[in-house]
Amino acid sequence: MSDTLSVQTEAPARDRTTTTTTAEPTVHAAPGTDLRTVDADPDFWYPVAWSSQVRKGKTFGVRYAGVPIALVRPEEGSVFALYDRCPHRQVPLSKGTVNGQTVRCCYHGWAFGRSGRCIDVPYLGKGKLPNGVRTYPCREAGGLVFIFPGDPAKADTVPFPKLGSVDNPAYKTKNFSPRVGCHYTFMHENLMDMNHQFLHRRQMGQIKARFLGQDKGENFIEARYSFMRSAGQQPLAERLIFGKHKDLNGAEHPVEEVVTIRTTYPYQTLQIRDKDGDLIMDLWTSYVPVDKEQRVTQSFGLLSVLRPQTPLLIDLIWPALGWFTNRIFLEDKDIVELEQQAWNEQGGDRNVEIFPVVKALRELLTRCGVPAGKGMPDTTNPDTAATPAPVATGAA
Numbered sequence: 001m002s003d004t005l006s007v008q009t010e011a012p013a014r015d016r017t018t019t020t021t022t023a024e025p026t027v028h029a030a031p032g033t034d035l036r037t038v039d040a041d042p043d044f045w046y047p048v049a050w051s052s053q054v055r056k057g058k059t060f061g062v063r064y065a066g067v068p069i070a071l072v073r074p075e076e077g078s079v080f081a082l083y084d085r086c087p088h089r090q091v092p093l094s095k096g097t098v099n100g101q102t103v104r105c106c107y108h109g110w111a112f113g114r115s116g117r118c119i120d121v122p123y124l125g126k127g128k129l130p131n132g133v134r135t136y137p138c139r140e141a142g143g144l145v146f147i148f149p150g151d152p153a154k155a156d157t158v159p160f161p162k163l164g165s166v167d168n169p170a171y172k173t174k175n176f177s178p179r180v181g182c183h184y185t186f187m188h189e190n191l192m193d194m195n196h197q198f199l200h201r202r203q204m205g206q207i208k209a210r211f212l213g214q215d216k217g218e219n220f221i222e223a224r225y226s227f228m229r230s231a232g233q234q235p236l237a238e239r240l241i242f243g244k245h246k247d248l249n250g251a252e253h254p255v256e257e258v259v260t261i262r263t264t265y266p267y268q269t270l271q272i273r274d275k276d277g278d279l280i281m282d283l284w285t286s287y288v289p290v291d292k293e294q295r296v297t298q299s300f301g302l303l304s305v306l307r308p309q310t311p312l313l314i315d316l317i318w319p320a321l322g323w324f325t326n327r328i329f330l331e332d333k334d335i336v337e338l339e340q341q342a343w344n345e346q347g348g349d350r351n352v353e354i355f356p357v358v359k360a361l362r363e364l365l366t367r368c369g370v371p372a373g374k375g376m377p378d379t380t381n382p383d384t385a386a387t388p389a390p391v392a393t394g395a396a
C-alpha cells in the first residue's frame, strides 16, 4: 500500500480515515469526570508563542498537548504552523531553515511549503515526491501567534477571541507568559475564586473580597467582587493605579472598583472598573496545555492598564506594577502547583468545594472540555490519511 517514501508519522492520532473537510461534532467530557483529567477542547484558537519569538526567515518550535508544532515565518507573508516532525526521519522541522515560503529540514534537505506538501527532495531526481506533513490553521493578533489545534474544518466558524484592550491606544499592555506545573483548570479556579486573598496577605495587606454576584451561560461563568481593606498598607503600585482607599482613621472602607472575572471557555478575563464604570484594567489570559496529560500549562496574558491623565505616570509606575503583579503571581504559581502535586499523590480530585461560582466553573470546564487524550491535535499526515487505515472499521 505505501510506497517507500511515504512514512508513518509518529501519530498518537485520533481515528481518521479520510481528509474530508466536514466538521465532526465534538464529544465532550461526561458530567462527574475528574476535572483534572478533562482535556482542553482543541477546537478553539490557542496562543502558542509571542509574535516576537517567531522571527522573519526563522522557525520556532512549540508544543500543544504533547504535540510538537513548528511555527514558520517566511521573509514575506504570514506565519504558518506544521507538525514539527519531518516525515522522513522524524527530526524536528523547527531545526530547519526557511527559504521563501518553505522550510527545509536540516537533515537531508526535504522542503515543505505552507500547505505542508513536500515540494523538493534535493537528491530525488524525477521520482514522485514523498508525502507532506500536517498543518494547523494559524493566525496572529495582539502580539501573539495562535493555532487551531483541533478540527481544521471548524477554524473558520469558531470565533476568534477579543484580546482585552490590547489594540486600544488608551491602554498600555504588559505581556506575560509563565509556565506553570499544573492542569489548566487550577488556573481558572485560582483567578475566579477571589476568596483566596488570604494567600496574598503579605503582598496586598489585609484585603477582603466581597462577592457581588454572578452570571452564567452556556459557555461562560462570571463573578463580580468589590474589595475592602481591613488593615495594612496599600502597596504603592496598587495605590497609583486605583487611588487610595483607606479612610483617615484606617477603618474598613469599601473600595468602589468592581472586579469582574469571567471564564468564557477556554479563555479568562479580569476587568476592573472604577466608580464611574470606566474600565481601568483589562486582563485577557489563555491557559494552553503543553504536555499530553495536560499537567503543564503555558499561560499567555495581556494586562492592559488605562493610561492616566498624566502621560508620564504610567511609565513611572510600570516597573512597580510589574514587580507587584509578579510577586502575587509567584504565590499563585506555588499554590496551584501544590494542588497538582496533591492530586498526583492522592490519585484524584478530592476537592470539597463550597463556593457556588467555583462549582459552576468546574461544571463549565467539564462540560466544555473533552475526555482525556481527546485534546491532542491530530498529527496524521494528510496525504496518507486519504487512504483508509486498515484497522479502521465501522466508521461511516
Ligand code: FES
Binding pocket: 086, 087, 088, 089, 090, 091, 105, 106, 107, 108, 109, 110
Ligand atoms: S530527516 Fe528530514 S529530510 Fe531527512
Ligand SMILES: [Fe+2]
Binding pocket: 190, 196, 200, 328, 332
Ligand atoms: Fe491569586
